[in-house]
Amino acid sequence: MMATIDNQLNGMWYGFTEAIPSLMIAFLIILITGLIAGFAVKIVDRLSGKTELRPSLRALLETLVKLGVWLLGVFIAAIVVFPDLTPGSLIAGLGVGALAIGFAFQDIFENFLAGVLIMLREKMRIGDVIVCEGIEGAVEHITLRETHLRRASGELTVVPNAFLFKNPVEIITDASQRRHDLVIGVSYDTDLDKAAEVIRKAVKSVDAVDTGKDIDVFATEFNSSSVDFLVRWWAGSSAGAAATSKDQIMRAIKRALDDAGIEIPFPYITHTFKEAVPLDK
Structure with missing residues (x-):
């Protein structure tokens, strides 16, 4: 019994020492x-x-080149260590192994494939601001597994690529400009035509507004204390440009309405009683 074990250990040691040069070369x-x-x-x-x-395409190309070089290097190293290994048998083994690994790591490979497709897609470039299922941010980095979104408040959100690929993605900054809107109310005793003209002129006076495109001022609702106008204009698509144009337009409209003597009302509450209310003298 002991002799058999010794022979096996000696054989293993002899085989290992013989494989050392091949392992060093590999x-x-x-x-x-x-x-x-x-x-x-x-x-x-x-x-x-x-x-x-x-x-994104440059990153994908670099990743594929790096992956190809490593596969070739590992392929050559495996043949050096195992001389009986042929390219056909290695490829067949990799195929079976890849199938088993694919079932075990389905989510990882799903994100990997989604990452490749996202990088190949023309839309959603680095720097774009996107919204997907309530997640909003600027695309900071795209890898083969995940996409990094930087929120306007500074936080970083790491989103799996499969999530972005399966769900609708709204690209806020796909174009250099987009339409913005604002609701403004005026009192019921206001001449609506006059109010609309005052608002339109105020919007046109703002430098951030693209006056080459339509500026809409629509009366939209009889609200509880005001008649509401929907004001729409075109300006920069980024979050900063949107906030700046809205701030400037609100200031301009408020100033213009004040100068025209048009009231922006606050909510009024009217109490009606069935009987006269006694007042103590």
Whole structure:
């Protein structure tokens, strides 16, 4: 019994010592692969920097080149360690292994594929402000697994790519300008035509407004204490531009209505009683 164990241990040790040169060569191949992968990424980055490729596509291209170099390096190292291993058997083994891993890490591969498709998609560029199922922020970074969104308040939201790929995404800054709106109320005794003209002139006077596009002033509702106007204009699409134009327009409208003697009412409450209310003298 002991002799059998000794023979097995000696055989294992002998096999290990014989494999040491192959393992050292394989380790050297892995090191060289890492150097080549880094060098290849730098070359791709330099070449793609001279083109008009989007940053997301450049990142995808660099990742694919790096992945391809590493697969080739590991493939060569495996053949060095296992001389009987043929390319066909290795590919077949990788196929079976990939199938098993795919079932085990389905969510990871789903996000990976979604990341590739998002990077290939023309829309949703780095720097765009997007809204998806209540999540809003500027696209700061896109990886193969997740997208980083920076909120206006500074927080970073890490969103799985599959979530962005499956759900509708509203791209706020897809165009340089977008339409903004504001509701303003005037008192019931106001001449609505006059009020609309005063509001329209006030909006046109704001520098942030694109006067080449329509400025709409619509009477929309008989509210409890006012007649409400919906005011719409075109200005910059970014969050800062939207806040700036709205601030300037509110100030301009308030100033213009005050100058025209038009009241912006606050809510009035009228109490009606069935019988006279006695008043103590």
